[in-house]
Amino acid sequence: MGDASGPLVQQLCAIVGPAHVLQGHAELLPYMTDANRAFRGTPLCAVAPGSAAEVAAVVSACRAAGVGFVPRGAGTGLSGGATPGDGEVVISLARLRRIVSVSERSRMAVVEPGGINTHLSRFVAPLGLYYAPDPSSQSACTIGGNVAENSGGAHCLKYGVTTNHVLGLEVVLPDGAIVRTGVLGPRCGGYDLTGLFCGSEGTLGIVTQIAVRLLRRPEAVRTALALFRSVEDAARAVEEVTTSAAVPAAMELMDAHAISAVEKGTYPVGFPDWVGASLLIEFDGLAVGLDDHVQAALDVCQRCGVVEARSAQTPEERGRWWNNRKAAFAAMGRVAPAYYVADGVIPRTALRQVLDQARRIADQEGLWLANVFHAGDGNLHPLLAYDPAQSGQAEAVMEVGSAILAACVYAGGAVSGEHGIGLEKRDELYYYFDEEDIAAQRRVHDALDPADTANPHKLLPRPGRCVEVRRAAWDPRATVAGGGRS
Amino acid sequence: MADRASPPAGALRLSESAARQLDVCVHCGFCLPACPTFAVLGQEPDSPRGRIDLIRAAAEGEVSVADPDLRLHLERCLDCRACESACPSGVRYGELYEGAVASLASSAPLGAPAALRVGLHAVGHPGLLRWAARVGRRRGRLVRRLTGSLDALLPAGEQPSARERLPVVLPAVGTKRAEVDLFVGCVQDAVLGRDNLAMAAVLSLLGVEVHFERRQTCCGALHLHVGGTAQAARLARRNIAAFAGTGRSVVVHGAGCGAVLKDYGRFFAEEAFAAEAASFAKRVVDFSEWIGPLVARDALPWNSDAPPLRVTYHDPCHLAHAQSVREQPRHVLRSIPGVEYVELPDADSCCGSAGVYNITQPELSAAILERKVANILQTDAEVVVTSNPGCALQLRKGLDQAGRAVRVLSLAELLTQRVRSPEVAKSGG
Ligand SMILES: Cc1cc2nc3c(=O)[nH]c(=O)nc-3n(C[C@H](O)[C@H](O)[C@H](O)COP(=O)(O)OP(=O)(O)OC[C@H]3O[C@@H](n4cnc5c(N)ncnc54)[C@H](O)[C@@H]3O)c2cc1C
Ligand code: SF4
Ligand code: SF4
Numbered sequence: 015m016g017d018a019s020g021p022l023v024q025q026l027c028a029i030v031g032p033a034h035v036l037q038g039h040a041e042l043l044p045y046m047t048d049a050n051r052a053f054r055g056t057p058l059c060a061v062a063p064g065s066a067a068e069v070a071a072v073v074s075a076c077r078a079a080g081v082g083f084v085p086r087g088a089g090t091g092l093s094g095g096a097t098p099g100d101g102e103v104v105i106s107l108a109r110l111r112r113i114v115s116v117s118e119r120s121r122m123a124v125v126e127p128g129g130i131n132t133h134l135s136r137f138v139a140p141l142g143l144y145y146a147p148d149p150s151s152q153s154a155c156t157i158g159g160n161v162a163e164n165s166g167g168a169h170c171l172k173y174g175v176t177t178n179h180v181l182g183l184e185v186v187l188p189d190g191a192i193v194r195t196g197v198l199g200p201r202c203g204g205y206d207l208t209g210l211f212c213g214s215e216g217t218l219g220i221v222t223q224i225a226v227r228l229l230r231r232p233e234a235v236r237t238a239l240a241l242f243r244s245v246e247d248a249a250r251a252v253e254e255v256t257t258s259a260a261v262p263a264a265m266e267l268m269d270a271h272a273i274s275a276v277e278k279g280t281y282p283v284g285f286p287d288w289v290g291a292s293l294l295i296e297f298d299g300l301a302v303g304l305d306d307h308v309q310a311a312l313d314v315c316q317r318c319g320v321v322e323a324r325s326a327q328t329p330e331e332r333g334r335w336w337n338n339r340k341a342a343f344a345a346m347g348r349v350a351p352a353y354y355v356a357d358g359v360i361p362r363t364a365l366r367q368v369l370d371q372a373r374r375i376a377d378q379e380g381l382w383l384a385n386v387f388h389a390g391d392g393n394l395h396p397l398l399a400y401d402p403a404q405s406g407q408a409e410a411v412m413e414v415g416s417a418i419l420a421a422c423v424y425a426g427g428a429v430s431g432e433h434g435i436g437l438e439k440r441d442e443l444y445y446y447f448d449e450e451d452i453a454a455q456r457r458v459h460d461a462l463d464p465a466d467t468a469n470p471h472k473l474l475p476r477p478g479r480c481v482e483v484r485r486a487a488w489d490p491r492a493t494v495a496g497g498g499r500s
Numbered sequence: 501m502a503d504r505a506s507p508p509a510g511a512l513r514l515s516e517s518a519a520r521q522l523d524v525c526v527h528c529g530f531c532l533p534a535c536p537t538f539a540v541l542g543q544e545p546d547s548p549r550g551r552i553d554l555i556r557a558a559a560e561g562e563v564s565v566a567d568p569d570l571r572l573h574l575e576r577c578l579d580c581r582a583c584e585s586a587c588p589s590g591v592r593y594g595e596l597y598e599g600a601v602a603s604l605a606s607s608a609p610l611g612a613p614a615a616l617r618v619g620l621h622a623v624g625h626p627g628l629l630r631w632a633a634r635v636g637r638r639r640g641r642l643v644r645r646l647t648g649s650l651d652a653l654l655p656a657g658e659q660p661s662a663r664e665r666l667p668v669v670l671p672a673v674g675t676k677r678a679e680v681d682l683f684v685g686c687v688q689d690a691v692l693g694r695d696n697l698a699m700a701a702v703l704s705l706l707g708v709e710v711h712f713e714r715r716q717t718c719c720g721a722l723h724l725h726v727g728g729t730a731q732a733a734r735l736a737r738r739n740i741a742a743f744a745g746t747g748r749s750v751v752v753h754g755a756g757c758g759a760v761l762k763d764y765g766r767f768f769a770e771e772a773f774a775a776e777a778a779s780f781a782k783r784v785v786d787f788s789e790w791i792g793p794l795v796a797r798d799a800l801p802w803n804s805d806a807p808p809l810r811v812t813y814h815d816p817c818h819l820a821h822a823q824s825v826r827e828q829p830r831h832v833l834r835s836i837p838g839v840e841y842v843e844l845p846d847a848d849s850c851c852g853s854a855g856v857y858n859i860t861q862p863e864l865s866a867a868i869l870e871r872k873v874a875n876i877l878q879t880d881a882e883v884v885v886t887s888n889p890g891c892a893l894q895l896r897k898g899l900d901q902a903g904r905a906v907r908v909l910s911l912a913e914l915l916t917q918r919v920r921s922p923e924v925a926k927s928g929g
Pocket of ligand 1: 085086088089090091092095096127128148149150151154156157159160161162163164165166216219220222343344432433434469472528529
């Protein structure tokens with residue numbers, strides 16, 4: 015590749031203009047990782063195209079040179095999806111951030127991929143509309159990244175994840191062809207390509223335009239905060255509330271460790287120190303009957319041993335609670351130089367069991383574990399604090415993370431709720447897929463990206479590791495990670 | 501990964517507390533959308549997280565301190581601290597940045613033009629600076645004595661110096677409620693002495709006895725921005741000494757000065773002087789913070805005949821991001837009878853002035869200013885209020901270039917225009 019790189023960089027400069035090609039080591043540092051600092055690679059260069067046509071030209075040039083390319087939104091991903099392999103080309107979508115059109119009547123917006131999630135909602139707010147998927151990172155992550163990861167968020171309990179809100183796409187395929195799907199295509203029919211690209215993590219091409227559904231702002235919102243002495247009580251409340259009549263819009267659980275971190279961060283709420291777990295419960299919709307739903311949920315909490323519960327009295331108070339919750343991952347910085355977040359999804363009936371197992375696995379390894387997660391839909395986020403400067407720690411936390419994911423799988427769940435597979439969890443797919451399942455997926459991949467230049471090595475497991483991974487999973491403390499991680 | 505405790509030879513040197521910020525950053529990227537340079541340039545080395553990566557690599561020896569790319573991207577930073585407000589983890593970016601720039605400056609001068617550094621020398625000498633600001637102005641018209649009325653205190657079209665006009669003690673109008681010390685700054689006073697006089701007048705009208713301590717000097721903000729930590733510390737000592745023992749609140753109108761004064765404790769964190777510096781820092785308050793509660797109690801003699809006015813507000817970075825003072829100025833504006841307050845979109849995004857940035861990075865500064873002016877025009881406001889001399893000059897320049905007649909006023913100056921022209925300090929004459 016070394017020989018090809020000189021001319022390739024020159025070609026890329028000719029396509030996007032030299033000002034939009036970075037190649038010095040110092041300038042490339044920010045592109046070497048995403049929000050998961052456990053993975054790192056040194057790209058050949060980073061380019062920022064200014065149009066879909068430029069994206070297509072860049073992608074074609076990479077393919078002709080046999081060099082892999084990595085799409086990058088805001089780099090808030092947690093599974094190494096936007097982390098380049100050495101010598102690959104990072105394609106930043108940061109300059110493609112226009113809101114192309116908004117149609118109030120059809121409640122739809124067409125946006126470029128580099129636009130930020132909350133910016134869209136802010137833009138359409140005067141129309142009484144908003145974009146529903148709300149990952150906690152929504153103030154920073156891009157809609158292109160959300161599509162690529164099929165991101166979820168607190169309110170996905172009621173409203174569904176990104177794919178439920180994407181109506182059509184424009185995608186630059188790995189060979190440089192541009193296709194338009196769904197409402198952006200000529201008509202419907204044929205395969206559901208929109209669905210295929212959602213969650214494909216840039217391995218099937220680069221999304222350059224997205225048609226999204228907008229929702230009317232709910233007429234009313236009620237938010238309650240319930241404080242429990244133990245995680246177990248709170249988890250039981252989650253189970254009970256979700257099986258009772260009204261589905262909350264969101265239900266977020268934080269344990270004592272997570273609370274101790276956020277209270278040190280930028281948005282403290284002032285939790286009493288006896289709190290073992292907090293539950294943020296939100297209902298939205300028509301104003302009529304909403305208070306009854308809240309009361310019913312709080313009654314359930316009462317039966318599950320809630321110690322204190324209150325409804326937000328003002329929008330500011332509600333805002334404070336949500337800021338506090340959304341800052342939870344980042345506030346880990348107050349506790350340790352880095353954190354590793356596992357991302358699994360389990361049936362709600364298994365919440366108590368898996369949380370308990372996770373705690374025990376972490377304790378065994380002497381690691382600091384915090385839980386803060388979308389409890390309503392059983393989407394666990396165990397956070398493990400570590401120091402990347404201490405050799406071996408990153409590997410140790412990832413092993414423990416992997417063991418916790420195994421526990422999720424045994425409980426009938428899956429390894430990724432919403433943060434994607436990326437580099438991080440590709441082998442863990444073998445916990446429940448066998449080689450044939452994966453081979454079928456790989457055939458889909460190879461049909462669109464036969465040269466394997468689109469975000470190589472992400473999402474799909476490395477072939478031939480099925481037996482090894484599964485054996486390791488039976489013993490949570492054995493090395494699942496193998497030597498491939500870095 | 502190199503150990504920061506014993507940095508490799510030639511690596512960037514950071515204080516322990518600055519280096520700790522590298523660990524507090526968890527790389528989440530929440531700060532990116534807040535950063536004006538990232539918004540304009542769209543590349544991550546010009547984002548807060550990217551700059552932290554660069555500083556980390558330089559501290560660990562992975563990138564040389566002589567690397568021109570390192571310098572380029574750090575020089576492009578406005579030090580506006582919008583990233584601090586956006587950071588859920590509480591990274592003190594400003595501390596890290598200023599530490600890094602100081603270390604870089606000690607290995608080779610930063611890109612600031614030589615003339616600028618000479619200029620900074622003048623900043624430490626208020627007299628010199630005032631002289632410079634006066635070039636071309638007719639001195640003869642200056643009235644040196646504080647006369648009786650507010651109008652005389654603030655003659656139209658004149659750029660008076662508070663240093664020259666303020667008495668050592670300006671008595672309270674009516675019953676005295678409190679006493680404060682005034683901090684006038686250097687650039688603030690030389691360029692916009694009017695604001696300082698207006699501040700004194702408003703305080704006096706509110707029943708506050710205003711003390712002007714003549715030994716005060718520049719706060720050190722501009723030096724810090726280009727890595728002159730030692731110079732800044734010298735100035736800090738002089739100021740702390742000047743106000744020692746008065747026990748009064750030190751009221752500041754300039755956001756940049758206020759931010760640095762409030763941070764004096766950190767300057768000397770590792771020295772015996774720390775306690776004294778910290779207790780001085782605690783006494784520093786922004787003008788809007790100080791008057792907020794009094795204005796709410798209707799303590800000013802509002803002029804009910806003043807015409808209606810549509811007003812918007814631009815947050816100076818060093819007030820909103822560095823001091824977390826956001827609500828107080830808005831609250832004061834909303835309290836003024838006849839003023840229709842409209843919120844400015846992205847009000848707390850930097851205007852591109854940022855100390856000497858408009859001189860060191862003219863193109864980028866202009867691009868950032870353009871966004872700001874477009875937002876101001878969108879509000880249809882007749883007046884934009886801001887409380888930092890740098891911001892005021894920058895906004896005025898941008899609005900002039902756009903050919904628009906929006907006036908730029910400081911909070912104090914707007915207040916003086918909305919009160920009945922009273923007899924100020926009658927007894928003091
Ligand atoms: C503090 C914190 C909280 C988070 N909370 C949540 C949460 O609640 N829910 C959730 O789902 N996620 C969450 N995340 C993870 C992350 O924010 C999401 O995965 C987000 O969608 C990533 O968007 P991004 O723009 O940062 O993408 P990046 O990280 O830049 O990229 C993510 C992946 O998408 C690919 N990609 C990016 N843009 C394109 C494109 N235009 N076309 C094709 N592929 C592309 C990249 O190659 C990569 O594989 C959180 C992250 C952090 C740091
Ligand atoms: S928001 Fe704070 S923790 Fe997150 S990347 Fe920026 S500086 Fe680091
Ligand atoms: S201080 Fe301002 S310009 Fe500098 S990194 Fe932070 S937000 Fe960007």
